[in-house]
Structures are given as C-alpha cells and as structure tokens.
Amino acid sequence: MGLSPANTATETLKFCIFDLRRGQHEGEELDKILFFYPADMPFSAQLSVIGLSEGLITFTRIFSPEAACEVIEAEMHSHVFYEAEPDIWMVLIVEKSKETDAIWRIDALRGILKEVHSLFMMFHGSIRALLDKEPSGGIVRKHLYSFVMDYLDDFLIGKKIQLPNFRNTLKERGTVQMLTVSREAAMEVQSLVRLLESCLGSASCHSLILFQDLLVSTTLSPDDTVNLYTYALLRLSPAFSSGSSTWSYLRKGKATSHTTGAVSMLANAGSGLDQSHGSRDSHPTGDSNHDITRPLQPNKWARGKDGFLVTDIRGSYVNNMVHTTPAIWLQQTEEKMYILAYQHKSLTVILLIPLMFIMDGEQGISMVKQQVLENASAKIFKVEEKLSKGWAGENAYHVSGYxxxxxxxxxxxxxxxxxxxxxxxxxxxxxxxxxxxxxxxxxxxxxxxxxxxxxxxxxxxxxxxxxxxxxxxxxxxxxxxxxxxxxxxxxxxxxxxxxxxxxxxxxxxxxxx
Amino acid sequence: MSSDDAHSSSSEHDSTDQNPNPSTSIDQSLDAIEGQLTSISLNHRNSPLPEPPIPPPHHGIGDTLPSDAHSQVEEVGAVEKSGSDVEVENSVSRGEGVLWRNSSDVEGEVEGQGSPSSSGYAGGKGTSSSSGVSGSGIEEISGDEVDQGEGGIRSGSFGGSVDSEWVPGKRHVNEDDASVSWRKRKKHFFVLSHSGKPIYSRYGDEHRLAGFSATLQAIISFVENGGDRVKLVRAGKHQVVFLVKGPIYLVCISCTEEPHESLNEQLELLYGQMILILTKSINRCFEKNPKFDMTPLLGGTDAVFSSLIHSYSWNPATFLHAYSCLPLAYPTRQAAGAILQDVAESGVLFAILMCKHKVISLVGAQKASLHPDDMLLLANFVMSSESFRTSESFSPICLPRYNPMAFLYAYVYYLDADTYLMLLTANPDAFYRLKDWRIRIEMVLLKSNVLNEAQRSMLDGGMHVEDLPVDPSPRSGSLSSHLGQPRPPPDSADRCKALLGGPCGLWHFIYRSIYLDQYVSSEFSSPINTPKQQKRLYRAYQKLYTSMHDRELGPHKTQFRRDNNYVLLCWVTQDFELYAAFDPLADKALAIKTCNRVCQWVKDVENEVFLLGASPFSW
The missing domain is CATH 3.30.450 (Beta-Lactamase)
Structure with missing residues (x-):
C-alpha cells in the first residue's frame, strides 16, 4: 500500500494548496503552489488547475466579495474550494461517476479539507505563520507534503484514493461521538478527571478521555476537542488493535489494513507512504523528510510498558529509538502543549501539559508520567471496568427500523x-x-x-x-x-x-x- | 417608433463608432482573471488564448445584410402594417439573407428570398418598448433587482393575469461591469458567442460588457480545454450557471435562492426564445465566421427577453413545463375549439386562441403536437411585442421543440385587448387565407359569446381556496357553482380556525395534469397578498418541484416540507402532480385531507379549467 507515483496516471483526484499572495509576477506562478497531488503531474497541468481556481476566485468576488468561489461543478468533476487561511486556498478536485459510486456531497468533501487543515494547524501552527518564518516556503512545503500525504494515505483503497461518498451520508465529519454513560459511571469519570488535574498540578493542563472510539470526557474547548478526538481516532485509538471500530467507515476500507494495530509495531517503520516518500526524490520538496515531524504517519504510536503511548513521529529519532514527546497547538488559547496518552484496554486518557510547565524536557515528562501512574492508574482501571460493563458493543446505538x-x-x-x-x-x-x-x-x-x-x-x-x-x-x-x-x-x-x-x-x- | 429604434440600435453604433478597445469598462479584476487564465494557458499548450475583448468588427454577414438600424425600422414597419398587400408582399420577398435561406432550405419552399436581418420578426417585437425604460420608477417593479430591497410582481396570479404595470424592456442600459449597482443586481442573464462577443445582457449595454463577456468565454473555454464542461460555480449566495449550446453560450449569475437546476432551465428557455426568433440555423453563421456578430439580428428584441426573464419569477409554466387554460364553461370552450378545428383541417398547423398567458382553445393538425415550452415562448414573444397588438401580423417564427431548424409563419391577431389568435403555418404565402379564416373565426367567437365569456373569466378568476368544497361530490362538477356557493359554515373547520387562509390553513395550490400537459393554480388570496409574498411562494414551489424531480432519482412520490414560511405538500402520481401551500402551523393530517379534497375538486371541475380532448397531444 501507499501512495506511489505510478498511481498518478490513473488517479482521478487532485488536491492542491496555494497561496494567492505568492508568485504574483509572470514566470513565478509556480511559487504559489504549496502542495499538489498528484505531485508528478506536469507543472503546466498543475498551474492550469491553480490558474482556473484563482481565476474563479477573482471572478466570483466581482459579485460576491464577501464569499468567493466555493465550488465549481463541471460535467465530469467537482472542484471544492476552501479558504483555509486568508489567501491560502485548498482545492480538491474529484471525478464524478455514477458507476463507481463517485457521487459526492460538497460539504462532506469540504469537511475533509477543513479536517486536514485543522489537524495541520494543531501540529504545525498556521501555514501563514510558517511562511512568514521562512518566506522561501521550503519548510512549509515539506511539512504539508508529508502531512497531507500521510492523511490521504488513510483513504487509499487498493491503489486509489477513495474519498467518502454518498454511502457515508449518515455520518458527520468534524464532530465527536459521545459515549452515553450511567450516572454512576459519570461520577467515576468526573472524579478521575479531578484526580488527573491534581496529578498534573496546573489549571492550564487538560484531559480528554475516550472509551473505544467514543468520547467520555473533555476539558478542552469544542474545536480543540474535535481536533484531538479526530487525531486520537486516526492514530491513537485502541480500535486499531481490536479491529472492531465504528470510526472505520469514516476511512472506508482502512479498518482491515490496520488490524495489526498501532500498539505492536514500533520498529516496523515501513508504511507504504515511507516507501513512496523515499522514491520521491524528484519532488520539489526534496527527499529530506527525515528531519520533520510526521504526526499522521501511520503506525507510529505504540503502547509502552508503562501504559503510555510512545511515538517516533519525529523522524530524526527513528534510528536511535529515542522517543520525544510530541506537542500540539491549542486553537483556542494558542498555547503549545505536550501530548501524553495513556491507554488501558479500551480506555485512552490524553493529557495536555503546557510546554511552559515542563522546564526540563523529557525528564519533566517522565516525572509527570510517574505521578499519573502512581496516583491515577487505579482509578483509570476502575473507570475502564465500569465503562466496559455498561458498554453494549458496536451496535449500542442502533435503533431497530431506523x-x-x-x-x-x-x-x-x-x-x-x-x-x-x-x-x-x-x-x-x-x-x-x-x-x-x-x-x-x-x-x-x-x-x-x-x-x-x-x-x-x-x-x-x-x-x-x-x-x-x-x-x-x-x-x-x-x-x-x-x-x-x-x-x-x-x-x-x-x-x-x-x-x-x-x-x-x-x-x-x-x-x- | 423611430426614436425608440435609435435607442435600441445604439449598440450597433457603439460597435462601429466607439473605440474598439473598451478598456474603460473593463475592470481590473477582469484583467486579473484573464491574466490568471491566460498566463496559465501559455503553459498549457493546447489551450488557445481567450479572445481579446474587442467589440465585433462590422463585417461578414452583417455587411451583406440590410442590418443597419434604419433599414430594420423600415422593414419592421412594413411587416406590421395590417392589410397592406404590398407591404406584406415586401416583407416576404425582401432581402437575400443567409438566415432566411437556411430556413427555407429546411422548408424547401421559398427560394432565395427573405431577410436575414431578422427583419420580419424584428419588427414584430416592439422595438418601441426599450425607450424610456431606464427611468428610476421601473426599478421597483422589475423582477430581480438590486440585492437589497426585493422588487417584484405587482399583482396577478400564477398563470393568470400578469401584472399590467410591469414594462418589458431593457433596464439600466448605462451600467456596465464597473458599476457597483450592476454588480449588485440579483439576477443577470448573459448570452455570448463562443468567440466571446456579447449577444445579450439583461442589464447594461452589451457592447460595454465586451470585456466581461470575454471573461465568461475564457472561463468556459478554459474548462473545455481541460476536457470538461463547466456547469455551475457557487460563491456564498451567488450561483453562476453556464449553458453551452453549440456556438452560443448562456450564463446566469444570480443570488436569488432558486435551485441551480431551475436557473439552468431558465437558460434553456432563453436559448429557446432566441431560436424562436432566429432558428437554429444561426449556428451556420458561426460555422462560416466564428466572429460573427449576432446582435444586429436580435436588434429590438430586448422586450421579448426581459419579459421572458420576468416570467421566471411569476409564471409556473416556466418550471412546470405545462400550460394553463382560462377557466370557461365547457360549451364555451367547445364552441371555440370547433371553429379552430375547422381551420386546422384546412392546412393550418396550429390554431391557438389565448387570453394573455392562458389558453382558451388550441387545435393542432393531425399528428402535430405543440410542446408547452413552445407555447410559453410563443405567447411571450407575441405579448411582449407591442406591435402585434396594434396590427395584424404575419411573422416568421420557429418552434424550438417542434423543429428548431425551420421557420413557421405565425398569423397573429388581437381580437380584443387580451385575447389573441395565432395561426401557424409552414406556408409563407398563406397570409390572405389566414386572414380570411381569422374573419370567420372572429365572427363565430362573437356569435357564441366566447370573447365576452373570456373577459368575464379574466375578471372573476379561477379557483379560490376559500371555495374548496367541504364535501366535494361528483355531482357538483361545475366551477361556476362553486364560485357562487356560500362559504362553508364556520363550525365545520373548528380545528383550523386559528390558521390563516382557506380551509385547514390552505393558502394556495397548483395541480398539474400529466396527460394534458396543463396545470391549474388557485388564485392568490389572503395571506399571499403582496407581490413579495407571491414571488416567495413561487420560489418555494420552484424549489419543491426541483427537489421532487431529481434528475437521477426522481420523481419522488411525496414530499412534506415545513419551514418558517409554509407547510408545503407535493404529491406526484402517474396522472397528476399536486403542489399545495399551507400555513406553517397547519396540521399534517388535516393538510393531507385537504389535498385530497383539492384533487377531487379539480377533477370535478376539470371540464372548465382544462382543455379536454384537444387534438392528439402526446409526448
């Protein structure tokens, strides 16, 4: 599996990210492009896509200055637009076909663009900020390339990317699915949340608790909850190992390919994308992917002996197996937080600790982990047991006839x-x-x-x-x-x-x- | 008339007198768009550069034709003059037009005669109306005006009396794409040629919109070069809908809430209206000369297009693809039908008697059937052309659904202010025969009192929801008796008392008979009193229709829809479609019951509201 350049000839999907503030002068148009899939498409063809998009953005603003182009419906393709940040546009082009189930709902497709951008922001901050920091755009292109390709990898079925279509119509991306719990269990969960707060010892720490792939509790804002929840489902959830997952239809067909689970495979670095990245020397982003963080790289999280999940998403540490703790940006407070995840059976506890709060890096993290293990693990076990007992299985929310x-x-x-x-x-x-x-x-x-x-x-x-x-x-x-x-x-x-x-x-x- | 013509033909002068590079009217952003598209095209080998926005050079067919404004005026006059033998003769034999020849090729009848300058019918369409229309007073009346402040129909009911205050014709000729007011118009329609030359714009002068037109062309051809075809662009409240018909491109830019499917159908009708005037053989002009300038051929037809576009906001026929009849007692309609039948048997293709937008009777020659869309376009053409009212006319027209390549000849005569007779024939020499027929028809209609009855029906209106029988029985099958019947006693509708409108909160309905291709709609009554409310209801129906008739899935069987404004019910069966609007608080079960009563009511009075047993009518 994995996205390989050989696919692009038959690839019916195009995805680009471009910055309207760049490449203003003739001959510099390529500079606008921050990401393009398929990457081996000739530049002229890439520019043609960007040119049409930009032309229509300008055109629609004549009549609709408050909201520029959102979608172009052509006979054979839908072009879905999303202005992720001011002047930074994402455009997704899908081929329509009745035979192949390629019947789309535009807002659902736009949901994909929003999701990948939100997740990107969570790990890397805004695209604009990265561009401001490094105006040549080299770094942001590398980040975007790895990130979006890792993200798209989840939609890969066989050799083709298959985005969610009308079959996912009873499904809403960008929302959280909650576990309904009994009153008693809810109180247990509450006391666990308080206990965790006291372990972390700071009011600006946050926690998020999931059972299977359902949210049990959060102390984050709704937006940050959605982002972190989405990420947890994509890369942290124990569903990877159990194989029974209700999230899997979000990523159609991927459930089976992940049944080996995140938990078992730290050393097994060879996901399909890695291979394709390795072979992508010709791409403008170059081949030096190993010095950047790839939070969406598949199978990079594993459960350590102490119950905490460890990762090597920071590529540079792959070889010497030193794990660093990744950090994310909170959208609401614009604070950078370490992300710690503890897993016990079906229960995942995610802890967010402000960077400021941990003075001595990994050593400080270890101390926090120690604190949690000593004070909260018993409670976590108890909550997991309680929730498991009350859990009616994957058809819990089925209502007969509906x-x-x-x-x-x-x-x-x-x-x-x-x-x-x-x-x-x-x-x-x-x-x-x-x-x-x-x-x-x-x-x-x-x-x-x-x-x-x-x-x-x-x-x-x-x-x-x-x-x-x-x-x-x-x-x-x-x-x-x-x-x-x-x-x-x-x-x-x-x-x-x-x-x-x-x-x-x-x-x-x-x-x- | 001459002053008007000077006005309507100003575009013509623009094209020759003005600086050919209308850079003043081209907005910077247009440049930018084209820049974006062209700079890309440079990289993209196969894509030709978009046509630079230069107004049409005055050559080609135009040169060989008497298309100069003044000659048009003269020809117009000629055709319109009623009863003047010489002039009618003239109109038929004048000129050596490509168009005419094309059409006669198809017909195989007339050799080397006729006038390609659209002379005959260009005359027919009331060039007069384009003058004095740009006055500010009109702004309030017209259909889809500026973003803020909804204009609308003044009065009138769906398929009924169209507002007499609405004046057809071009609005805001002084605007162009640089004007803020132009950009804020709620609904634009553009027609352009595949080389980017403007042919028609609802607002603003076509030739000042040459740059804008070129941009539209660039977008369409850019997507085409990529092997695809652009249909729709959405941005906030705005939708841009594209329709490509051979060498003719049609574009609608709208921020009304209409579904894009409806806008697309409106473009189809706009194209049909153009074909009705010119026939599809216009395509050959583009084959011969891609830069062919079509505007002279349509000179003076602004009123036809503006009135068609206006009908998109009040006439359900535009989305139902059905026509409506003037309610008449069965014997009265029979009497009208009988005399028309006699004409049809004497070689006339279609004989149609109409009162405004409603049909009194209609007869087709054997095997000939008339599509409701053709009727809509024909009636619009006749009614929006002032000249038909004042004189007896014989005008070449094309029925796009009947045969888009051929001209027919329409003998049109107004019997009174609202009622007109149309006799369609393929024979260009039939004027006198048809005139004789008309005199006979007129006599019969007068004798059988049809015209008076029609006038009375216009005044009385058709079905009123308040008159919905409580217990419709097959016996009471007479509309007039219902009209005269006292309202049901108040206690019979206890549960609906609190609701506005008719029984159980029924506000309005449209019933479309599928076999007959006809519909009947109730008259507007409280609380749908104002034009704004009527237009909103119209749009709600339009949306409901589109939702029910999904292109791939449809038609659905039933739909119930409740929003802040209405409860809407739609019921589609093999025989009929019913659309009904209720008070938003209406009870679902009672609404359903009421719909059943409406259907029964319509069946009881179908003799009067529909034209039954018309000649073979099948598609």
Whole structure:
C-alpha cells in the first residue's frame, strides 16, 4: 500500500494548496503552489488547475466579495474550494461517476479539507505563520507534503484514493461521538478527571478521555476537542488493535489494513507512504523528510510498558529509538502543549501539559508520567471496568427500523446508526439521503448569509421512488437525518416514526409539541 | 417608433463608432482573471488564448445584410402594417439573407428570398418598448433587482393575469461591469458567442460588457480545454450557471435562492426564445465566421427577453413545463375549439386562441403536437411585442421543440385587448387565407359569446381556496357553482380556525395534469397578498418541484416540507402532480385531507379549467 507515483496516471483526484499572495509576477506562478497531488503531474497541468481556481476566485468576488468561489461543478468533476487561511486556498478536485459510486456531497468533501487543515494547524501552527518564518516556503512545503500525504494515505483503497461518498451520508465529519454513560459511571469519570488535574498540578493542563472510539470526557474547548478526538481516532485509538471500530467507515476500507494495530509495531517503520516518500526524490520538496515531524504517519504510536503511548513521529529519532514527546497547538488559547496518552484496554486518557510547565524536557515528562501512574492508574482501571460493563458493543446505538444521523452543531457532536446497519440500505435510498442533505446544506448556507440570527426550522419528508422515506429535520442548531426503508406508505406513519425517535432518543428536540 | 429604434440600435453604433478597445469598462479584476487564465494557458499548450475583448468588427454577414438600424425600422414597419398587400408582399420577398435561406432550405419552399436581418420578426417585437425604460420608477417593479430591497410582481396570479404595470424592456442600459449597482443586481442573464462577443445582457449595454463577456468565454473555454464542461460555480449566495449550446453560450449569475437546476432551465428557455426568433440555423453563421456578430439580428428584441426573464419569477409554466387554460364553461370552450378545428383541417398547423398567458382553445393538425415550452415562448414573444397588438401580423417564427431548424409563419391577431389568435403555418404565402379564416373565426367567437365569456373569466378568476368544497361530490362538477356557493359554515373547520387562509390553513395550490400537459393554480388570496409574498411562494414551489424531480432519482412520490414560511405538500402520481401551500402551523393530517379534497375538486371541475380532448397531444 501507499501512495506511489505510478498511481498518478490513473488517479482521478487532485488536491492542491496555494497561496494567492505568492508568485504574483509572470514566470513565478509556480511559487504559489504549496502542495499538489498528484505531485508528478506536469507543472503546466498543475498551474492550469491553480490558474482556473484563482481565476474563479477573482471572478466570483466581482459579485460576491464577501464569499468567493466555493465550488465549481463541471460535467465530469467537482472542484471544492476552501479558504483555509486568508489567501491560502485548498482545492480538491474529484471525478464524478455514477458507476463507481463517485457521487459526492460538497460539504462532506469540504469537511475533509477543513479536517486536514485543522489537524495541520494543531501540529504545525498556521501555514501563514510558517511562511512568514521562512518566506522561501521550503519548510512549509515539506511539512504539508508529508502531512497531507500521510492523511490521504488513510483513504487509499487498493491503489486509489477513495474519498467518502454518498454511502457515508449518515455520518458527520468534524464532530465527536459521545459515549452515553450511567450516572454512576459519570461520577467515576468526573472524579478521575479531578484526580488527573491534581496529578498534573496546573489549571492550564487538560484531559480528554475516550472509551473505544467514543468520547467520555473533555476539558478542552469544542474545536480543540474535535481536533484531538479526530487525531486520537486516526492514530491513537485502541480500535486499531481490536479491529472492531465504528470510526472505520469514516476511512472506508482502512479498518482491515490496520488490524495489526498501532500498539505492536514500533520498529516496523515501513508504511507504504515511507516507501513512496523515499522514491520521491524528484519532488520539489526534496527527499529530506527525515528531519520533520510526521504526526499522521501511520503506525507510529505504540503502547509502552508503562501504559503510555510512545511515538517516533519525529523522524530524526527513528534510528536511535529515542522517543520525544510530541506537542500540539491549542486553537483556542494558542498555547503549545505536550501530548501524553495513556491507554488501558479500551480506555485512552490524553493529557495536555503546557510546554511552559515542563522546564526540563523529557525528564519533566517522565516525572509527570510517574505521578499519573502512581496516583491515577487505579482509578483509570476502575473507570475502564465500569465503562466496559455498561458498554453494549458496536451496535449500542442502533435503533431497530431506523437508519439515522443526529448532529448537534452547537456542541459539535453527532450520533449515528452503526455503519454495519447503514450498509443494509439500498444505493437509491442512500443517494436520496445524500441529495437531501445537500439541499439542507444549501438552505443552511443561505440562512447564514441572509439572516444569521434566524433559527432555521426545517422539516422535509420525502417518499422516494423506491418507497423509502428520507427525512431531514433541522431545529435549534440540531439536525436529524433519517432513512426508513420499511416504513408504511403514509406520511403520517413516517412523521410518527420521527416523533417517537425524537421523544425517546433526542429528549423531544424534534417533536412538534 | 423611430426614436425608440435609435435607442435600441445604439449598440450597433457603439460597435462601429466607439473605440474598439473598451478598456474603460473593463475592470481590473477582469484583467486579473484573464491574466490568471491566460498566463496559465501559455503553459498549457493546447489551450488557445481567450479572445481579446474587442467589440465585433462590422463585417461578414452583417455587411451583406440590410442590418443597419434604419433599414430594420423600415422593414419592421412594413411587416406590421395590417392589410397592406404590398407591404406584406415586401416583407416576404425582401432581402437575400443567409438566415432566411437556411430556413427555407429546411422548408424547401421559398427560394432565395427573405431577410436575414431578422427583419420580419424584428419588427414584430416592439422595438418601441426599450425607450424610456431606464427611468428610476421601473426599478421597483422589475423582477430581480438590486440585492437589497426585493422588487417584484405587482399583482396577478400564477398563470393568470400578469401584472399590467410591469414594462418589458431593457433596464439600466448605462451600467456596465464597473458599476457597483450592476454588480449588485440579483439576477443577470448573459448570452455570448463562443468567440466571446456579447449577444445579450439583461442589464447594461452589451457592447460595454465586451470585456466581461470575454471573461465568461475564457472561463468556459478554459474548462473545455481541460476536457470538461463547466456547469455551475457557487460563491456564498451567488450561483453562476453556464449553458453551452453549440456556438452560443448562456450564463446566469444570480443570488436569488432558486435551485441551480431551475436557473439552468431558465437558460434553456432563453436559448429557446432566441431560436424562436432566429432558428437554429444561426449556428451556420458561426460555422462560416466564428466572429460573427449576432446582435444586429436580435436588434429590438430586448422586450421579448426581459419579459421572458420576468416570467421566471411569476409564471409556473416556466418550471412546470405545462400550460394553463382560462377557466370557461365547457360549451364555451367547445364552441371555440370547433371553429379552430375547422381551420386546422384546412392546412393550418396550429390554431391557438389565448387570453394573455392562458389558453382558451388550441387545435393542432393531425399528428402535430405543440410542446408547452413552445407555447410559453410563443405567447411571450407575441405579448411582449407591442406591435402585434396594434396590427395584424404575419411573422416568421420557429418552434424550438417542434423543429428548431425551420421557420413557421405565425398569423397573429388581437381580437380584443387580451385575447389573441395565432395561426401557424409552414406556408409563407398563406397570409390572405389566414386572414380570411381569422374573419370567420372572429365572427363565430362573437356569435357564441366566447370573447365576452373570456373577459368575464379574466375578471372573476379561477379557483379560490376559500371555495374548496367541504364535501366535494361528483355531482357538483361545475366551477361556476362553486364560485357562487356560500362559504362553508364556520363550525365545520373548528380545528383550523386559528390558521390563516382557506380551509385547514390552505393558502394556495397548483395541480398539474400529466396527460394534458396543463396545470391549474388557485388564485392568490389572503395571506399571499403582496407581490413579495407571491414571488416567495413561487420560489418555494420552484424549489419543491426541483427537489421532487431529481434528475437521477426522481420523481419522488411525496414530499412534506415545513419551514418558517409554509407547510408545503407535493404529491406526484402517474396522472397528476399536486403542489399545495399551507400555513406553517397547519396540521399534517388535516393538510393531507385537504389535498385530497383539492384533487377531487379539480377533477370535478376539470371540464372548465382544462382543455379536454384537444387534438392528439402526446409526448
């Protein structure tokens, strides 16, 4: 596996990042490009993509100065735009095809761009800051190249990148899925959080606790929680080793390739991407990838003897096996934090400690680890046991007869039918649901521009040609999407089903009265 | 008329008199875009440079044609003059136009005659209306104006009486892409040639938009060179929709909430309207000369296009692809149909009697069927052209869905202020025969009181939601009886009391019969009183229609939609489609019941609201 240059001939996906402030003069256009996939595409072709994108950004600003080009729909391709930072644009170009399931929801694709940028920011800070620091752009190109390629590697199926399509329509990227716990367990978790706080001994430390791939507790802001949660699912989750993962449908098809698990393989450095990187000498970023951090490099985290996860994502330490503790930027406080992860069975505890707080580097880290082990491990064991007992397995959130997605936009959380259940739906139903979501996306977008204060209230029930009911409800920042394939034909029956679901599982948020 | 023509043909003069490099009107950002695209094209071997934004040189076909503004005016006059033998003769035999010849090739009838300068019909379309329209007063009336402050239809119902205050014609001719006001217009329509020459712009003078036009062309051809075809660009509230029809490019830039599918269909209709005036053989002009300038051929047709574009915000026929009939007692419509049938049997292709946008009766020759879109475009063409009202006309037109390559000839005559007769034939020499027929038809219509009935129906309107029978029974199948029937007693609708509008909060409905290609919509009533509310409801229906008719998945069977403004219900069966709007607080179960009652009601009065048993009508 891995992204190799040989793929690019058949590659239907293009992904570029460019800076409109660079390469202003004729002949210097190449300087705009910070990242391009596939990298071995001729420069003229790369420039052609950037040129069209830039042209349309300028063009749309004539009429819409407040929001430039968001998407170009052509007959065969969709070009999805995202202005990640002022004048720094990410553009994703996907090929459409009905035969190959290449039916996309634009906002879902844009979610990928947002996600990779947020994660990049978390580890490297903003692209602009990196460019300001080093105006030639060499370093930021190296970082972006490794980072985005590592990220895309997760979407690799066979030799092709397969982005999430309409089959993932009952799924929301950029949200956190929470574990529902009993009151008793919740109190245990609370006391664990307090205990951890006291171990770390500083108010500016943070913790995030996951059970399997579900969030149990966080002391971070919603945005930082989403970022760290996303990263944990990608690279830290014990799901890697258990093979049973509810996150896997986010990264379609990747579950099996990771069943060996993060936990076992420290010395086994040879992921597919590494190989491809090695062979990429011709790329403008050069071949010296070994002096930069690659936090998304697959299989680089492993569970140490003490229960803490260790990593060699800092390439330079690979050979002598000295592990350093990685650090991340918090979006909200713009603080840099060491990230420590402790894992016990299904429970992952992530601790964030300000760099300022640890004076003596790795030695200080060891002391913190020691503190946690001595004071909190018993509690962690206990919480894990408690949660495991209450855990109903991967179909815990299945509601018989329903296929649903529930999103709470204000809290950035979501809950959905387990992927194994969603796959029972027919393609027609899923495409219809995807279309309906697209329609709701547009409505939400319009409300955002026209009347940002208006609480959008929307209810759409469609009986599709194949007799499935496809339903969307939007109310007070919450969204509910549903597909009912075996429901009765009357509209009232379908509404009643929504009502029941709302009362039972959403505290009546979508109920009419 | 002459003063108007001076106005409408000013574009013509611009192209010759003005500095050919309209750099003053080209915004810097346009330069930038082209720079971005061209600088890239330089690297990209196969992509030709976009056409530089130079106004069309005045040569080629234009030279050989009597396309000069004044000659156009004269020809116009000629065709319009009613009953003047010589002049009608003239209009048919004048000129040696490519276009005309093209069309006659197809028809195989007329040799080497006719006028390519679009003379005949250019006349028909009321060049007069383009004058004095740029006045500020109009701004408030027209459909999609500036971002802030929604203009709109003054009155009128869907498919009903179109607002009489709305004045067709070009707006804001003094604007161009450098004007802030121009950029803020809510809905732009552009037509340009594949070499980037402007053909039509809804706002602003075409020739001052040459640079902008070249930019649109650059975008389209840039994507084309990459082996793809650009359809839609979205930016915030704005959508840019592209439609390529051979050598003609159509673009809509809109920040209305309409689905892009609707905008695309509107471009299709705009193209159809152009074909109705010129036939598709216009393509050959571009084959011969890629830089062919089409604007002279369309000189004076601004009113036709602006009124079509205006109809996109009030006429459901534009998205339903169905036509509506004037409600009439069955015998009355029968009487009209009978006399039209006689004409059709005598070699007329279609005989159509209309009252504004609504059909009174329609008869086609055997096997000939008329597409609702063609009817829409034809009615728009006739109604937006002042000259048809004042005189008997015989004008070449093309029905794009019937045969996009060939001209037919339309004999048009207004029987009264609103009611007009159209007789379509393939025979260019049929004027006198049709005139005779018209006189006979007119006599029959007068005798059978059809025209009076039509006028009365216009005043009375059609179905009112307040009159929805509580218990529709098959016996009560008469619209007039419903119209006269007292409202249901108040206690019968206890549960709906609190709601506005008709029974159970019903505000409005549209019923489309699939077999008949016809629709009927209720009259607007409280609370859909203001033009703004009517337009909003129209747009909601448009969205609902698009959602139901998904290109790949559709049509869906049922849809219920509730938002802050309405409850909307749509029901699609093999026989009909029903669209209904209710108070947003309406009860779902009662709304469904009400929809069933509406369907029954329409079936009860279908004799009066639809044209039944029209000649073979199949697609």
């Amino acid at each position: 296929r649903y997605l529930l999103v709470d936009g204000d809290r950035s959380t979501s809950r959905a039918s387990p992927p194994g259940k969603v796959t029972t739906l027919t393609k027609e139903s899923l495409v219809a649901a995807s279309r309906l979501r697209e329609e709701v996306d547009l409505e939400k977008g319009r409300t955002k521009w026209d009347n940002p204060d208006l609480e959008k209230e929307l209810e759409i029930c469609i009986r599709a040609k194949n007799n499935a009911w496809v339903i969307a409800r939007v109310t007070r920042g919450k969204e509910l999407y549903m597909v009912l394939e075996k429901a009765n034909e009357t509209l009232l029956y379908a509404s009643d089903a929504v009502e029941k679901f709302s009362n039972k599982y959403c505290n009546g948020a979508f109920s009419l009265e």
